[in-house]
Amino acid sequence: MAGGPFLPSSAYPVGTSGEIFPNTHLGAGAGAAVEEEGLGVANATDLTGDRVWSLRFQMPTTLPTGTATFRLFALAAIEAGDLSVQPLWASVAMDEDPSSATLNDETPDPDSRTGGDGSDGDNSTFGWATADDDKYIEARWTLNADTVIAGELIVMELRIVDADTDVAAVTTLFPSVIFV
């Protein structure tokens, strides 16, 4: 049976203050619950280099059936621009040092997208166009750069690639691991 989502047990912004930070997205809609807290990334004019969210996901002692998948969705108050996100990860067991793990690259081109206008080949994971403001945009990567193992932790560097990011608004990211 498919399962998840497994949310990060740790999420730490690495790098220059003001370029990557915990953030609350405020939607402009008329709903009663417009705030959503996630992983913030500065707008492209304020990014001065690649930045990283350091993440951990605790896997259960028995994995669900299905394909392990990294699911990331994003929110931004904008109708243009691209955000490039590159997940690198490894499965780390108990009695191993997560800070020494060699992380494996899934590349900024996800295996599937829902919403937005991002496209493969130009390293734009997420793309915003007309009427995409304040809407969820999703990207999914099959986690096949390493092997997900029951009872271990997924150690992930979620890298924001400055050179391929030109979205002129703060973006807020929401990561999880699911089995589909």
Added chain:
Amino acid sequence: MAVLSRAERKQIASPWVQKIIKELRQSQNLNFTDLEAAVQYTDDWIDDNQSDWSTGLPEPFKANTDADAKILLFIYTAMKRGGLL
């Protein structure tokens, strides 16, 4: 000034994004690539016209101010026109 670097164009575009896109929620259909071209055009225009402008400044202002002071006059005038002063 020579053609601006990407970092310099970001420094110029950043406060514009904060004011126009974030605070006023206008021009949300522009990305940084679009802004870069406009920033560079504006800087090129200043570069092309600064000599004529400086030459045309009236005395005694012109003779009693250095380049930095002349630039500040230009900036303050532009800020007033933009409602920032």
